Amino acid sequence: MSSYQSNAGHAEAGANYLNHSHGLRSWFLTLDHKRIGILYLVSILTAFLLGGIFALLVRTELWTPAETIMDADTYNKLFTLHGAVMIFLFIIPGIPAALGNFVLPLMLGAKDVAFPRLNLASWYLYLIGALFSLYSIATGGVDTGWTFYTPYSTETNTSVASITLGVFILGFSSIFTGINFIVTIHKLRPRSMTWFRMPLLLWALYATAIIQVLATPVLGITVLLLFLEKTLGIGIFNPALGGDPVLYQHFFWFYSHPAVYIMILPAMGVISELFTTFSHRPIFGYRFIAYSSIAIAVISFLVWGHHMFTSTQSGLVNTIFSFLTFLVAIPSAIKVFNWLATMYKGSLTFQTPMLYALSFLFLFGIGGLTGLFLGALATDVHLHDTYFIVAHFHYVMFGGVVIAFLGGLHYWWPKIFGRMYNETWGKISALLVFIGFNVTFFNQFVMGSQGMPRRYYNYVDQYTSYHQYSTVGSYLLGFAFLIMAVYLLHSLFRGAKAESNPWGGPTLEWECASPPPHENFAETPQVGEAYDFSGIEYDPETDSYKKRRAVPSAPPPPTS
Amino acid sequence: MNLLIGILQGLTAGNLLQTDRGRTFWMPPQGSTGASSVDNVFDLIFWISMFFFALIVIVMVVFVFRYRARGRELDSKPGVPKHNFRLELAWTIIPLLIVIGIFYVGLRGFLDMAVPPANAYEVQVTAQRWKWLFTYPNGYVDENLHVPVGRPIQLVMTSEDVIHSFFVPDFRLKMDVVPGRYSKTWFEAKNPGQHQIFCTEYCGTGHSDMLASVVVHEPGGFERWLEDAADFIENLPPAEAGQMLYQQRGCAQCHSVDGRAGIGPTLKGIFGQTHPMQDGSSVTVDEDYIRESILDPQAKVVAGYQPVMPTFQGKLKDKEITVIIAYIKSLTDSGGEQEEG
Numbered sequence: 001m002s003s004y005q006s007n008a009g010h011a012e013a014g015a016n017y018l019n020h021s022h023g024l025r026s027w028f029l030t031l032d033h034k035r036i037g038i039l040y041l042v043s044i045l046t047a048f049l050l051g052g053i054f055a056l057l058v059r060t061e062l063w064t065p066a067e068t069i070m071d072a073d074t075y076n077k078l079f080t081l082h083g084a085v086m087i088f089l090f091i092i093p094g095i096p097a098a099l100g101n102f103v104l105p106l107m108l109g110a111k112d113v114a115f116p117r118l119n120l121a122s123w124y125l126y127l128i129g130a131l132f133s134l135y136s137i138a139t140g141g142v143d144t145g146w147t148f149y150t151p152y153s154t155e156t157n158t159s160v161a162s163i164t165l166g167v168f169i170l171g172f173s174s175i176f177t178g179i180n181f182i183v184t185i186h187k188l189r190p191r192s193m194t195w196f197r198m199p200l201l202l203w204a205l206y207a208t209a210i211i212q213v214l215a216t217p218v219l220g221i222t223v224l225l226l227f228l229e230k231t232l233g234i235g236i237f238n239p240a241l242g243g244d245p246v247l248y249q250h251f252f253w254f255y256s257h258p259a260v261y262i263m264i265l266p267a268m269g270v271i272s273e274l275f276t277t278f279s280h281r282p283i284f285g286y287r288f289i290a291y292s293s294i295a296i297a298v299i300s301f302l303v304w305g306h307h308m309f310t311s312t313q314s315g316l317v318n319t320i321f322s323f324l325t326f327l328v329a330i331p332s333a334i335k336v337f338n339w340l341a342t343m344y345k346g347s348l349t350f351q352t353p354m355l356y357a358l359s360f361l362f363l364f365g366i367g368g369l370t371g372l373f374l375g376a377l378a379t380d381v382h383l384h385d386t387y388f389i390v391a392h393f394h395y396v397m398f399g400g401v402v403i404a405f406l407g408g409l410h411y412w413w414p415k416i417f418g419r420m421y422n423e424t425w426g427k428i429s430a431l432l433v434f435i436g437f438n439v440t441f442f443n444q445f446v447m448g449s450q451g452m453p454r455r456y457y458n459y460v461d462q463y464t465s466y467h468q469y470s471t472v473g474s475y476l477l478g479f480a481f482l483i484m485a486v487y488l489l490h491s492l493f494r495g496a497k498a499e500s501n502p503w504g505g506p507t508l509e510w511e512c513a514s515p516p517p518h519e520n521f522a523e524t525p526q527v528g529e530a531y532d533f534s535g536i537e538y539d540p541e542t543d544s545y546k547k548r549r550a551v552p553s554a555p556p557p558p559t560s
Numbered sequence: 561m562n563l564l565i566g567i568l569q570g571l572t573a574g575n576l577l578q579t580d581r582g583r584t585f586w587m588p589p590q591g592s593t594g595a596s597s598v599d600n601v602f603d604l605i606f607w608i609s610m611f612f613f614a615l616i617v618i619v620m621v622v623f624v625f626r627y628r629a630r631g632r633e634l635d636s637k638p639g640v641p642k643h644n645f646r647l648e649l650a651w652t653i654i655p656l657l658i659v660i661g662i663f664y665v666g667l668r669g670f671l672d673m674a675v676p677p678a679n680a681y682e683v684q685v686t687a688q689r690w691k692w693l694f695t696y697p698n699g700y701v702d703e704n705l706h707v708p709v710g711r712p713i714q715l716v717m718t719s720e721d722v723i724h725s726f727f728v729p730d731f732r733l734k735m736d737v738v739p740g741r742y743s744k745t746w747f748e749a750k751n752p753g754q755h756q757i758f759c760t761e762y763c764g765t766g767h768s769d770m771l772a773s774v775v776v777h778e779p780g781g782f783e784r785w786l787e788d789a790a791d792f793i794e795n796l797p798p799a800e801a802g803q804m805l806y807q808q809r810g811c812a813q814c815h816s817v818d819g820r821a822g823i824g825p826t827l828k829g830i831f832g833q834t835h836p837m838q839d840g841s842s843v844t845v846d847e848d849y850i851r852e853s854i855l856d857p858q859a860k861v862v863a864g865y866q867p868v869m870p871t872f873q874g875k876l877k878d879k880e881i882t883v884i885i886a887y888i889k890s891l892t893d894s895g896g897e898q899e900e901g
């Protein structure tokens with residue numbers, strides 16, 4: 001048999017990006033995309049913890065109608081902060097800035113992103129934005145809901161001004177990451193890495209970056225206008241000052257609907273990677289999946305009005321937005337079918353990341369299909385702003401994005417930290433997350449279609465049992481995350497050493513050592529077809545996979 | 561078999577064979593003529609979704625069992641398909657046609673509810689934090705929406721402060737109520753009875769208490785009710801009429817009558833007392849002061865409170881102010897007796 005070859009062999013034994021340099025400075029001033037990825041990872045997980053605690057408090061309050069543990073104003077602040085923290089500090093940067101930062105250059109075969117300093121700057125902006133949010137919490141909190149609808153947000157005397165500045169700054173952090181990824185993918189691809197040889201996660205991150213760069217400025221302008229209205233009393237949105245409150249909703253959703261895809265597209269990219277790796281066969285329908293990411297990015301700009309079917313928007317506008325909304329469902333459906341087809345005739349193994357991929361299909365399936373009820377005008381009028389919506393977007397945001405994030409985290413964990421986690425506990429907690437999530441949110445669909453409005457502190461007795469069921473589910477979910485935190489922390493210090501390719505992944509990052517050396521690749525890698533599994537073989541000695549390189553890959557086609 | 565049909569019907573919004581029904585697993589009772597068409601759209605989407613969801617899950621489960629690897633050694637299967645243009649085109653086009661169908665059905669259901677019939681009876685709706693006010697053509701204002709059965713009702717709605725949203729689950733009806741503009745919606749109630757009204761656009765502290773009812777009257781009953789109700793100032797003793805106004809016009813939202821401070825000071829026992837004002841002066845509460853507090857609340861602001869009381873200039877007639885004053889006085893005269901507000 002010819003010799004096993006991997007890029008890992010070129011690095012000095014034991015030298016990697018984690019022990020390449022030492023001290024706080026080497027972390028906080030690092031230009032290494034991998035370390036910046038870790039800075040992001042720690043920050044977003046902290047935000048996730050905070051947002052999760054808010055969620056559990058909210059669910060506890062809802063155990064009974066009226067007061068359970070807090071008054072109405074505290075409750076209103078908590079659900080606002082839960083939403084704002086989860087969306088702006090966790091989900092939006094979650095996959096692109098944390099996982100994406102780490103794996104994008106590796107998957108591409110590059111040594112870093114195009115603008116390492118911009119990359120570091122984006123993390124600092126994130127941090128500053130997050131501090132603004134903390135400041136707002138410390139100075140009395142915000143009670144507007146994460147959507148900051150006017151004129152409520154201009155009239156309330158809670159800390160809206162500081163949190164909107166925070167959101168403004170966070171927007172720039174997101175734009176910087178987007179620009180960086182676009183340029184990196186265009187400019188730093190090795191010669192042999194053509195567009196259609198790129199792993200699908202990179203297509204997804206590319207599409208995401210386009211939305212980040214084009215849509216986020218609108219959010220920036222919107223919150224800035226809100227800030228001006230609030231501080232200087234310039235009438236833009238507040239009818240008392242001659243403004244138009246519905247205009248605010250258009251501005252806000254012009255960003256925030258595409259933002260839904262800033263969140264879900266990278267998640268879909270991760271899921272594509274998971275399905276192909278754990279099916280141990282090439283992904284089915286590469287081009288359809290790649291093009292569907294781009295299609296989603298384009299159409300996502302044209303559907304914002306579906307958040308406003310009952311906003312007094314005209315019937316004609318409602319009709320157009322409803323139609324376009326149904327169109328955006330198609331690329332997602334294509335992906336789901338292609339993922340299913342990828343399992344066909346595969347050799348499926350079911351390690352923890354694959355369990356997350358399967359649970360994604362189930363949960364995102366429900367999240368996507370319930371979107372049909374909301375895209376259709378007649379039913380949306382009834383379901384809008386009820387718990388049906390709450391359930392729907394949790395199925396998409398949690399059942400989709402967070403589940404994919406967790407799948408990706410477990411998938412790349414050995415690569416990032418060079419250590420394995422306990423597989424049994426991984427599976428147990430994946431299962432508990434799945435059960436806890438469904439218990440919490442499924443019955444919210446029913447509660448919502450029965451008429452329970454969202455953002456309600458107090459509720460009519462009729463809904464009590466639904467709420468209590470949800471609350472129990474949320475505790476189960478919290479418990480599952482507790483288990484996860486324990487075994488992941490344990491892995492950091494005590495985990496078995498990870499081989500370079502523990503799962504049999506076909507993409508480039510599995511060819512570097514775990515953890516990767518400082519400069520990723522000693523020489524620019526030669527890239528063949530995307531998802532080429534030939535030559536990846538199981539090595540029982542190390543319980544991992546090795547790639548055998550028989551012949552050098554064919555030269556790339558001239559263009560594509 | 562019957563059981564199965566029963567379960568399936570329970571699961572969907574409408575009973576497939578019935579047009580009029582009570583609460584089902586998914587949906588509240590159908591209280592308006594428009595409700596059943598919404599439920600039909602819901603059912604249609606429900607079954608389409610169930611079909612695709614079942615398809616996804618079944619295929620997933622079958623593949624998971626059929627193609628699981630035995631051990632970690634991977635059997636390389638030659639000829640694994642990497643793509644199949646026709647198949648992929650099929651699962652692009654077919655869902656596309658289906659969703660266009662759903663779009664169309666949803667649109668039809670929506671258009672049915674969008675245009676009020678010409679003979680609709682009009683009620684003005686005013687939303688304010690955290691209260692609904694319904695003004696009838698004769699000028700009478702009530703805190704609940706009373707309507708005759710079997711007659712189309714058009715609502716013309718606006719808000720005094722922030723955005724609210726008018727939602728009646730039993731009617732499958734929802735429309736935002738926006739300050740500075742008028743939104744319209746309509747319905748026709750099917751049977752006499754009561755239906756819950758919620759506010760569904762978040763509006764602050766009392767958002768979840770911004771409730772009201774639709775009271776649907778028997779044929780003929782509505783007109784009688786409206787006549788009696790409109791004359792309550794004449795028909796009732798002044799203090800009682802004042803108490804009704806105090807409830808209906810939203811004073812109770814901010815003022816308690818049991819001594820607890822709310823957004824505004826309690827009105828219990830204030831008549832005849834002397835209160836410190838924000839500007840340092842003090843005022844003895846008499847008829848004129850109460851009148852001024854109602855018409856020009858910011859003229860004298862009670863110390864320790866925000867100047868948030870809205871003016872009722874042009875909204876309360878002299879006669880009405882007089883009975884409210886009588887009510888506030890009654891809260892002093894006889895101590896505990898009239899505290900049922």
Ligand SMILES: [Cu+2]
Pocket residue numbers: 723724725759760761762763767770
């Ligand atoms: Cu409201």
